[in-house]
Structure formats: C-alpha cells, structure tokens
Amino acid sequence: MTTQTQLPLFYRKPQVLRFEDHKAMGLVGSQDFSFTAEATAIPLSVSEFMPSIRHYPIVFVGGKExxxxxxxxLKQGRNLMLEEDGAWAARTYIPAYIRRYPFILVQSPDQDTRYLAYDSESGRIKPLSDAPDAAPIFNEDGTASKAVEPMLHLCEAYHQHRAQDTAFLKAISEADILVARHVDMDFPDKSRYRLDGFSVIDIERYRALPARTLKQWTEKGWTDAIALHLASAQNWGLLMERNQRFVKSA
Structure with a gap:
C-alpha cells in the first residue's frame, strides 16, 4: 500500500487482518468482479504476459517507472470483460491482481515485514453471525483458514513476480525503447474516442539495440516478454469486436 491518498486500484479502505480483531469474520465466496466495472486497464506481472496474450493488448503506464x-x-468507465451478472468473460484469463481481491499484502513501516490485509469496504468479509455460509478467516489457533490460505499464497506470488519485474522494467525504460501511443476509434454510432496515456515498445528502437544488450536480454528471458507484448497488439481488434457486441445488446 502506498499512502492514504494514493490507494491501490479498487482498494478503498485496506485493513490488516489480525486474529484478535477478525477471528469472528468470514469470507463470502464469490466470482463477482463488479468492482472492476469502471476499469479500462488491469495491472499485470510480466509472468502473466503468456496467459494474457490471447485476450488483451498489453501496454505500459507510468512514465519513467x-x-x-x-x-x-476502450471507453473510460467501461470494462468490456465484465458481464452483466458480474462474471468475467468466459474462457478469458483473469489477471491475478483482481483474483486476489479483496486481499492484498501491505508492508510494515520499516519495509521488513508484509502483512495480509483486505479491503474492508468490499463486502466479501463479514461477521460469521451475519453470514453463516461464509468461510472463517482464521483457524482456532490463529493461522489462516483453508479458504484464506490460497489467497495468501496468491498475494505473495503476485508480490514476488512484481518484484522480479523491476529489473526488466528499469531496463526497457533506460534503453529508451518505450514510446507514447494512442488509439483512435470510430464507433458504429458515428462517435469517436481516443484512448491514450500508455506506452508501447517501439519495434525499430528495439531492433536497433546493441547486439550485446539483446544477448543479455535473451539470456534473462526479457526478449520473450517483449515478443509477447508486441504480439498482444492484435487484441485491439478483439476489444473492438466485444464493444460492438455490447452496443448491439444494449
């Protein structure tokens, strides 16, 4: 977690889970992703490029970092992967960032310890007295329950993967191969919309990198990630097709 004024996407009121405070709380099982309704972009780790390649354009945000x-x-405030019933689009990869919700890892002030927290405004963690079908958060000995343990592992894995991404992201930034891009779209109702605020790897700049750099990147697996990123551009058309289906069903 960053600061109270700059919370992670979707998290409105993160609270650290403590046995003494939450031993009577339970997790309500749900595959409702309605909390993503207004999102146009979901954070990814580089390890997710492979499963994402068939479904989403993969781009970069954040400038120097x-x-x-x-x-x-395609339009602000409309997640095209969200169905009317709150389910994610069938047979489509669901990014780990949202699969872990409402849980998240937060750092201690000294950065030495991570704690499992949850968004207390998510509605998925409730007193067991109010939600008898909910799975307890904690076992009687204070350890994470069977319902929460997989979420803890998912949060930890996502955190580790993002930490491992740091060197790769720093390298492509310092190599100056990222360029700002935008997508102009013409919709059947004659409206036009521009999606911007993101960057992609410029193929010509990438190919012009020194052979030694490319060799090092290949050894680290970074060229594979770049290839997946570049290939994902084909998915802009898939989003346009999905948007058209939503327009016809409206």
Missing part, C-alpha cells in the same frame, strides 16, 4: 497493464476497455 513503467508498469504493465492489460487493456480491458
């Missing part, structure tokens, strides 16, 4: 995201919407 680029961060990869999956584009899920």
């Amino acid at each position: 680029p961060s990869p995201v999956a584009i899920v919407g």
Whole structure:
C-alpha cells in the first residue's frame, strides 16, 4: 500500500487482518468482479504476459517507472470483460491482481515485514453471525483458514513476480525503447474516442539495440516478454469486436 491518498486500484479502505480483531469474520465466496466495472486497464506481472496474450493488448503506464497493464476497455468507465451478472468473460484469463481481491499484502513501516490485509469496504468479509455460509478467516489457533490460505499464497506470488519485474522494467525504460501511443476509434454510432496515456515498445528502437544488450536480454528471458507484448497488439481488434457486441445488446 502506498499512502492514504494514493490507494491501490479498487482498494478503498485496506485493513490488516489480525486474529484478535477478525477471528469472528468470514469470507463470502464469490466470482463477482463488479468492482472492476469502471476499469479500462488491469495491472499485470510480466509472468502473466503468456496467459494474457490471447485476450488483451498489453501496454505500459507510468512514465519513467513503467508498469504493465492489460487493456480491458476502450471507453473510460467501461470494462468490456465484465458481464452483466458480474462474471468475467468466459474462457478469458483473469489477471491475478483482481483474483486476489479483496486481499492484498501491505508492508510494515520499516519495509521488513508484509502483512495480509483486505479491503474492508468490499463486502466479501463479514461477521460469521451475519453470514453463516461464509468461510472463517482464521483457524482456532490463529493461522489462516483453508479458504484464506490460497489467497495468501496468491498475494505473495503476485508480490514476488512484481518484484522480479523491476529489473526488466528499469531496463526497457533506460534503453529508451518505450514510446507514447494512442488509439483512435470510430464507433458504429458515428462517435469517436481516443484512448491514450500508455506506452508501447517501439519495434525499430528495439531492433536497433546493441547486439550485446539483446544477448543479455535473451539470456534473462526479457526478449520473450517483449515478443509477447508486441504480439498482444492484435487484441485491439478483439476489444473492438466485444464493444460492438455490447452496443448491439444494449
């Protein structure tokens, strides 16, 4: 977590889970992703480029400190991957960032310890007395329950993957191969919209990198990630097609 004025996407009121405070709380099972309704981009780790390649354009945001995201919407405030019932689009990869919700890892002030927290405004963690079908958060000995343990592992894995991405993201930024891009779209109702605020790797700048750099990047697996990023551009058309289906069903 960053600061109270700059909370992670979707998290409105993160609260650290403590046995003494939450031993009577339970997790309500749900596959409702309605909390993503207004998102047009979802954070990704580089390790997710492979499963994302068939579904989303993968771009970078953040300027000097680029961060990869999956584009899920064309117009601000409309997630095209969200169905009317709150389910995610069938047979489509669901990014780990949202699969872990409402949980998240937060750092201690000294940065030495991570704690499992949750968004207390998510509605998925409730007193067991109010939600008898909910799974307890804690076991009686204070350890994470079977319902929460997988979420803890998912949060930890996501955190580790993002930490491992740092060197790659720093390298492509310092190599000056990221360029700002935008997408202009013409919709059937004659309206036009521009999606901007993101960057992509410029193929010509990438190919012009010194052979030694490319060799090092290949050894680290970074060229594979770049290839997946570049190939994901084909998915802009898929988003346009999905948007058209939503327009016809409206």
